[in-house]
Amino acid sequence: MNLGEVHYKVPWRASGSYPGHHASQQKGGGLEFRNHVPLIDAPDPRRFDIRASLRDPFEQIRVRVYQQTSSIPVYVIADLSASMSFQGANDKQKVLADFVACMSYSAYRTGDMFGFIGCEDDVGRPWVLPPTLNRVAGNEIAQQLYTKELRANSSESLLHAAEQLGGKRALVFLISDFHFPEKLLEKVLASLAYHHVVPVMLWDRFEYENLPSFGIARVTDPETNRSRLLLMRPSLKKRIQEAFTQRREKLFELFGQYGRMPLLLEDGFNSDEVTHYFFG
Amino acid sequence: MFGLMFGFSHPLVLLLLPLAILPLVYHGQKTVSYSSLSILPEDPLSDLANIGLRVLASLVIMSLVLGIAGIFQSEQPVDRIGQGAQTIILIDSSGSMDKPFYSSKKNKTAAESVAKFGTYESKGQMARRVLGDYAAQRKQDMFALYVFSGNPIKILPFTEKQAVIQAAISAGSLEKGLASTDLAAGLTRSLEFFEDKEFTGSRILMLVSDGAAKLSMVAQEQIKFLLQKHRVTLYWFYLRGYNGPGLFDELDSDMIEMTAPEQMVHKFFSETGLPYRAYPVENPDALNNAIGEVNKLQNLPIRYQDIIPKRDLSSWFYGIALVLLLLLLATKLSEIQVWR
Numbered sequence: 001m002n003l004g005e006v007h008y009k010v011p012w013r014a015s016g017s018y019p020g021h022h023a024s025q026q027k028g029g030g031l032e033f034r035n036h037v038p039l040i041d042a043p044d045p046r047r048f049d050i051r052a053s054l055r056d057p058f059e060q061i062r063v064r065v066y067q068q069t070s071s072i073p074v075y076v077i078a079d080l081s082a083s084m085s086f087q088g089a090n091d092k093q094k095v096l097a098d099f100v101a102c103m104s105y106s107a108y109r110t111g112d113m114f115g116f117i118g119c120e121d122d123v124g125r126p127w128v129l130p131p132t133l134n135r136v137a138g139n140e141i142a143q144q145l146y147t148k149e150l151r152a153n154s155s156e157s158l159l160h161a162a163e164q165l166g167g168k169r170a171l172v173f174l175i176s177d178f179h180f181p182e183k184l185l186e187k188v189l190a191s192l193a194y195h196h197v198v199p200v201m202l203w204d205r206f207e208y209e210n211l212p213s214f215g216i217a218r219v220t221d222p223e224t225n226r227s228r229l230l231l232m233r234p235s236l237k238k239r240i241q242e243a244f245t246q247r248r249e250k251l252f253e254l255f256g257q258y259g260r261m262p263l264l265l266e267d268g269f270n271s272d273e274v275t276h277y278f279f280g
Numbered sequence: 281m282f283g284l285m286f287g288f289s290h291p292l293v294l295l296l297l298p299l300a301i302l303p304l305v306y307h308g309q310k311t312v313s314y315s316s317l318s319i320l321p322e323d324p325l326s327d328l329a330n331i332g333l334r335v336l337a338s339l340v341i342m343s344l345v346l347g348i349a350g351i352f353q354s355e356q357p358v359d360r361i362g363q364g365a366q367t368i369i370l371i372d373s374s375g376s377m378d379k380p381f382y383s384s385k386k387n388k389t390a391a392e393s394v395a396k397f398g399t400y401e402s403k404g405q406m407a408r409r410v411l412g413d414y415a416a417q418r419k420q421d422m423f424a425l426y427v428f429s430g431n432p433i434k435i436l437p438f439t440e441k442q443a444v445i446q447a448a449i450s451a452g453s454l455e456k457g458l459a460s461t462d463l464a465a466g467l468t469r470s471l472e473f474f475e476d477k478e479f480t481g482s483r484i485l486m487l488v489s490d491g492a493a494k495l496s497m498v499a500q501e502q503i504k505f506l507l508q509k510h511r512v513t514l515y516w517f518y519l520r521g522y523n524g525p526g527l528f529d530e531l532d533s534d535m536i537e538m539t540a541p542e543q544m545v546h547k548f549f550s551e552t553g554l555p556y557r558a559y560p561v562e563n564p565d566a567l568n569n570a571i572g573e574v575n576k577l578q579n580l581p582i583r584y585q586d587i588i589p590k591r592d593l594s595s596w597f598y599g600i601a602l603v604l605l606l607l608l609l610a611t612k613l614s615e616i617q618v619w620r
Binding site: 057083084085086087088092177179187204206207212214216217218219220221222223224226227229230231232235239240242243244247 | 307309310311312313314315316317318320321326328329330333521611614616
């Protein structure tokens with residue numbers, strides 16, 4: 001199955017020296033002119049600049065220095081709590097796995113390192129793939145995600161994800177349904193403040209839009225295992241939809257406070273949709 | 281007094297009754313997975329439906345268990361108020377009752393002086409017919425029935441059930457009377473019906489007899505004692521025989537002893553000083569009138585106890601369970617299997 005490729009860019013300069021696709025702070029063999037320096041400082045006669053040398057009042061030989069493009073680490077932090085196994089129009093878990101597969105491929109294609117942090121347990125170490133240029137490592141993770149049984153009963157472990165990120169500023173996709181308390185979300189966002197975080201909201205239209213109009217449903221929460229009887233009727237349906245609208249507004253507001261623009265995936269995974277996020 | 285007492289034909293089944301807690305503990309419904317319940321808005325109606333369904337299921341189990349256990353309403357005494365009286369009908373079933381009524385025709389021919397069998401309604405048949413009508417009119421009365429000839433026979437203890445009374449009254453109309461008439465035994469024994477019974481209304485002893493009997497002194501004392509003790513009003517329907525002398529015909533004492541012992545009995549009853557009335561009856565109309573008179577006299581309310589037989593209630597409980605199950609079936613059918 002071809003998931004396509006995501007094109008992405010970041011609005012900041014990468015700090016890494018490893019060449020890549022992104023604007024960097026490093027000097028080197030790029031196309032972007034940085035400044036002139038004396039030949040002594042950059043002993044590369046190929047970059048000799050005649051006009052700059054003639055203009056120099058101290059009659060020194062000036063060479064041009066360019067900025068290289070560097071790679072950045074791309075991380076996917078996945079919330080693997082049980083609620084992510086919801087199956088509506090799309091299987092959230094599959095959308096998540098698709099996302100991981102496609103992002104690892106896209107990172108490889110862009111020349112970036114791909115890392116994965118799966119947050120499933122509150123106490124144990126998260127499931128971590130350290131950033132790597134390995135082409136299949138991300139795909140391997142995705143394959144496991146397709147069939148993995150999601151059992152975690154909270155999303156608390158997202159708090160520990162930041163510890164696993166390296167010191168370099170990274171592009172971080174934080175994938176979750178964000179069905180957890182706002183307090184927790186604020187803490188998570190604060191812990192990831194240094195990085196470029198793209199909150200990916202994995203929602204499903206069957207959660208709030210395409211609801212049954214009539215009938216009796218006993219819905220269970222896979223995280224708490226609690227169930228509730230719903231006497232579905234148009235008025236309740238409308239109230240659920242309103243509740244989700246409010247929730248969405250609240251989340252957007254919270255993300256906004258941390259300077260993040262969320263990416264809402266509610267119709268399954270589509271790489272163009274993600275590309276569109278970066279190149280609006 | 282009117283306590284609802286329940287019993288069970290298979291009480292051991294009641295051990296299953298705790299099963300009724302199950303629906304309260306576990307919903308037993310198919311569930312659909314949903315991402316997060318915390319976002320769903322509060323809905324009191326749904327919560328109410330939740331409790332209602334559980335209670336409904338619990339009630340189904342309870343009524344099924346009660347049905348299987350064979351619940352019944354045990355027999356119970358019920359106080360009833362009747363109109364009229366407790367009446368003992370004491371019917372003379374001696375052979376003389378099979379004979380026709382007195383004929384007032386004077387100067388009968390020899391052939392006429394003997395009634396021809398099959399051409400008449402006998403005194404007994406007539407009396408039973410009229411008594412049957414009387415009993416049918418007084419649906420709230422209680423009747424007991426005794427017949428006597430040689431030995432008194434207890435036919436029916438006090439009851440107010442018309443079918444039984446009618447059957448008992450008509451049962452004796454077969455015309456196979458014995459020759460002897462032991463009035464004393466009939467009276468004393470039939471009065472035993474009042475023994476140990478609450479005095480709840482007027483008590484009547486309807487003696488239907490043609491009365492050819494003598495009462496000894498001992499018997500007289502005992503009868504008088506019993507009538508007094510049970511406070512019984514005695515009505516004597518004296519069915520005058522085809523050729524018999526009446527109660528009030530003036531006869532000298534020798535003749536009385538010889539031909540009309542009923543006059544002596546009447547004399548004894550009159551002299552006891554107890555409520556007593558004699559109705560000398562010479563034809564069916566007179567009997568009707570006499571009984572009609574009693575009907576008017578005895579209309580005081582009486583209180584008595586009746587027993588309602590035990591009633592099997594299990595079918596009721598099965599019915600309740602069925603109705604509730606249909607309700608549950610309806611909800612089951614409206615259950616959302618797939619969250620769409």
